[in-house]
Amino acid sequence: MPVNTKSESPVSPKLYENENYFKDYVGMGTSFDLGVRKFTIMGKGVNLYYVTGLCDSQYLILILTALADINNSEQKDPDKFKEIVENRLAHQQVFKVETIQRAVTEVLSGLVAIMLEGADYALVVDVRSYPGRTPEEPDTEKVVRGARDGFVENIIVNTALIRRRVRDERLRYEIMRIGERSKTDVCVAYIEDIASKDLVDLLKKELKEIQVDGITMGDKTVEEFLVKQGFNPFPMVRYTERADVAANHLVEGHVIIIVDTSPSVIITPTTFFHHVQHAEEYRQAPAIGTFLRWVRFLGILSSTFLLPLWFLFILEPSLLPKSLSFIGPNEQTNIPLVAQIFLADFGIEFLRMAAIHTPTALSTAMGLIAAVLIGQIAIDVGLFVPEVILYVSVAAIGSFTTPSYELSVANKIVRLLLLAVTAIFHVKGLVIGVTVFIIYLASTRTLNTPYLWPFLPFNAAAFKQIAVRTSVPGAKLRPSIVHPQDIYRQRK
Numbered sequence: 001m002p003v004n005t006k007s008e009s010p011v012s013p014k015l016y017e018n019e020n021y022f023k024d025y026v027g028m029g030t031s032f033d034l035g036v037r038k039f040t041i042m043g044k045g046v047n048l049y050y051v052t053g054l055c056d057s058q059y060l061i062l063i064l065t066a067l068a069d070i071n072n073s074e075q076k077d078p079d080k081f082k083e084i085v086e087n088r089l090a091h092q093q094v095f096k097v098e099t100i101q102r103a104v105t106e107v108l109s110g111l112v113a114i115m116l117e118g119a120d121y122a123l124v125v126d127v128r129s130y131p132g133r134t135p136e137e138p139d140t141e142k143v144v145r146g147a148r149d150g151f152v153e154n155i156i157v158n159t160a161l162i163r164r165r166v167r168d169e170r171l172r173y174e175i176m177r178i179g180e181r182s183k184t185d186v187c188v189a190y191i192e193d194i195a196s197k198d199l200v201d202l203l204k205k206e207l208k209e210i211q212v213d214g215i216t217m218g219d220k221t222v223e224e225f226l227v228k229q230g231f232n233p234f235p236m237v238r239y240t241e242r243a244d245v246a247a248n249h250l251v252e253g254h255v256i257i258i259v260d261t262s263p264s265v266i267i268t269p270t271t272f273f274h275h276v277q278h279a280e281e282y283r284q285a286p287a288i289g290t291f292l293r294w295v296r297f298l299g300i301l302s303s304t305f306l307l308p309l310w311f312l313f314i315l316e317p318s319l320l321p322k323s324l325s326f327i328g329p330n331e332q333t334n335i336p337l338v339a340q341i342f343l344a345d346f347g348i349e350f351l352r353m354a355a356i357h358t359p360t361a362l363s364t365a366m367g368l369i370a371a372v373l374i375g376q377i378a379i380d381v382g383l384f385v386p387e388v389i390l391y392v393s394v395a396a397i398g399s400f401t402t403p404s405y406e407l408s409v410a411n412k413i414v415r416l417l418l419l420a421v422t423a424i425f426h427v428k429g430l431v432i433g434v435t436v437f438i439i440y441l442a443s444t445r446t447l448n449t450p451y452l453w454p455f456l457p458f459n460a461a462a463f464k465q466i467a468v469r470t471s472v473p474g475a476k477l478r479p480s481i482v483h484p485q486d487i488y489r490q491r492k
Contacts (some may be wrong), residue, residue, distance in 0.1 A: 008099045012213040013118045014289045015045050021100050022049065026108075030152075034107075041070050042081050044118040049103075054110030055128035059091070062126060063112070066090055071085060082119050089114075093126040095099040107185055138241035138263075140405065150241045155185050155260035161243035162183040162189065166250055171193075176207060178222070182214030185260040186222060194253045196483040202447065203255055203268065216260035226257075226268070227446055233410035238270040245279050253484035268451035268481065272441060273466050275404035276300060281469050290471035296401050303398030305434070307341060308418035310391050312430050314436050315422070340384050340422040344392040345416065453481050 012018050019036065022028040028036060028049075033479055037048040046067065052058060062368070066088045071208035075084050086094070097103050103113045103122040135149040135157065150157045159173055169190040177183045186207060190200050206226050208348035215221040219239070227236035241264045244254050251265050257266040267274070276296060281289035314328050314337060315322050331335065379382045395415065414437055421429035444451035452463035462479060464470075478484045 007103055009121055010098055011100050011103060011115065011122050012388050013120050015047050015115060017374030018100060018103075018115050018122075018309075019047065022104070026104055037064065039064075039068065041067060041085060043076060044081055046085065047115045048105045049113045049115070051107060051110060054130060055112060055127045059127040059129075060112065063089060063091070063127070064432075067114075082116055084108055085116060086123060089123065089125055091125050091127070095124055096121045097124055098122075105177070109183070109185070122316055128156070130155070130156075135243075141240065141242050141245070141279060141403070143280045143283050146279060147242070147244050149243060151243060151246075151263045151265060153260055153261050153263050154186060157191070158243070158258050158265065159187060161248050162250070162256070165243060165247035166191070171250070176202065176204075178207060178210050179212055179214040179216075180416070184215045184217055184218075186215075187258040189250065189256040189258060191250055191253075191264075194251070194478070194484050194486050195255050196253065196485065199255055199269065199447070199483070203257065205489035207257075215259070216261075219257070219259040219266050222257060222259055232444065233406075233413050234272070234441070234444065234451070235275055235404055235406035235410070238267040238272075238274050238404070239264040239406075240267060240280055241265075251489070253478050269447040271446075271449060271453050271481065272407075272451050273453075274457075275407045276402065278403040286469050286471045291398060292467055293467075296403070299398035300407075300411065301398070303395050303402065303408065304415050305418070306398070307345075307391055307395050307415055308422045308433075311337065311341065311419060312422050312427065315426050319427075329387050333382055333385055335383065337385075337388065338419060340388045341392060341419060342416065344384060344388055345395075345412070348392065348396045349412070365453075440470060449481055 009021075017455055019028075022034070022036070026034060030032045033052045035050055035052055036447050037050070039048075048064070067085065070084060070088055077084075097113070098121045100122075103115075103124065106124045107113045110130060112125045112127050114123040114125065116123070130153075132154045133153050135152055137148040138150040141150070144457065149161060151161065163171065168191055172188075172190055172192050174188045176186055176188075178186050188200065188203055188207065203247070205225070207222070210222070210225045212221070212225070223237050229236050240249075246265050246267065248469060254270075254468055255268050257268065261264075277293070278296065283289075284292065310327070317325070321328060333340070379386055379389065399408040399412060402411065418430060418433045421433040423429075425432070438452075442450075443454050444458045450457060453459065454466065459480070461477075462481070465475065473490070476488060476490045478487055478489055480487070
């Protein structure tokens with residue numbers, strides 16, 4: 001009679017019943033990577049189940065050797081068979097599971113399940129050795145001076161990178177499995193006496209309520225279930241691939257979500273201003289960090305508002321003072337300026353996408369071709385006026401200075417919308433568009449956190465730390481937006 005895979009079934013004391021389950025429902029004998037090692041100890045059968053490629057073969061051989069040596073030892077009391085086998089498993093992490101479904105899940109996660117004749121449980125040994133790369137500096141968060149180790153696709157390595165920086169006995173890693181089929185490991189990381197208990201409970205509740213067949217796309221799938229973003233283009237959580245950035249946010253009182261197979265972690269809660277900060281600002285002196293921050297702010301503002309504002313001055317030259325009357329196209333063209341701007345903006349987006357999918361050896365040549373040939377020829381044939389190329393390029397460079405890729409794309413969408421309303425309604429269109437944009441951000445909340453804090457609602461002390469990179473000795477309080485249990489970072 002077939003076993004119901006949806007309900008929990010106990011591990012059978014009869015080894016052949018467990019083996020039949022693996023054959024019928026897990027595909028042992030069909031899937032080449034699922035294996036079993038059968039041997040006899042003290043006259044009783046022992047089956048060891050594993051997945052090739054997910055477990056370390058050296059540890060597996062050591063376990064098999066230790067178990068086989070039991071037959072040569074003087075301890076041969078049949079009544080203590082299970083205790084003797086368990087004691088011979090010389091490993092730091094050995095635990096019992098009582099259901100066959102849990103045993104299967106552990107085996108498919110890279111652990112080894114050992115089933116004993118006459119035992120109604122399985123012994124599980126953690127000998128995982130996931131394939132992956134070594135920690136290296138993330139491409140999107142490089143710094144001139146600082147740590148070069150970044151997160152990888154292995155959740156065990158990622159938790160170790162954070163633990164190395166936060167050696168606090170109150171740092172908690174709570175792990176759970178999400179996805180009916182993928183059963184992906186997801187870890188909630190927080191410091192127990194700092195992070196808000198309400199936030200931790202909310203995140204764990206939301207994660208446990210995720211009902212999906214799999215989260216094979218990793219942290220992005222988890223994010224969409226947590227914040228229910230819909231068509232809002234602005235990022236609701238912050239991603240980082242740097243272990244030092246994640247550790248710093250933990251100390252501030254944030255909660256980190258680590259998803260296996262993802263080389264980045266989710267930082268919650270976050271506001272708009274969390275996405276405009278970069279680790280480089282904290283690796284330099286406060287004055288230099290403040291300068292870098294303001295340059296970055298200028299780039300973000302130019303990526304969003306420069307083109308709509310320039311186009312408005314083209315439509316309404318009377319708004320310009322005489323000293324700036326030279327701003328504007330000096331050449332006539334048959335193609336409307338707004339169409340040129342849209343074409344050039346989409347062209348740069350084409351180049352960015354092409355650069356991602358182009359092999360590194362060819363990307364430089366592709367950039368030269370795009371800049372020298374396509375750009376210059378487009379101007380010579382009259383498709384674009386030079387000023388359009390200039391201002392679109394400045395706006396594009398500003399978007400590249402944005403630390404968050406998601407925020408840079410969201411700002412581009414806003415820029416195009418502002419261009420459209422400016423082309424239709426002129427001054428009123430730009431004013432109304434910017435007003436609606438600010439109101440929209442101000443009304444947005446992520447995990448019960450105002451998106452524009454500390455600007456709206458205004459918090460002078462916190463806004464000062466956004467505007468100026470204060471020195472570490474001067475930052476004595478944790479951000480109030482995370483509602484930390486302990487508000488003091490320094491007591492004196």
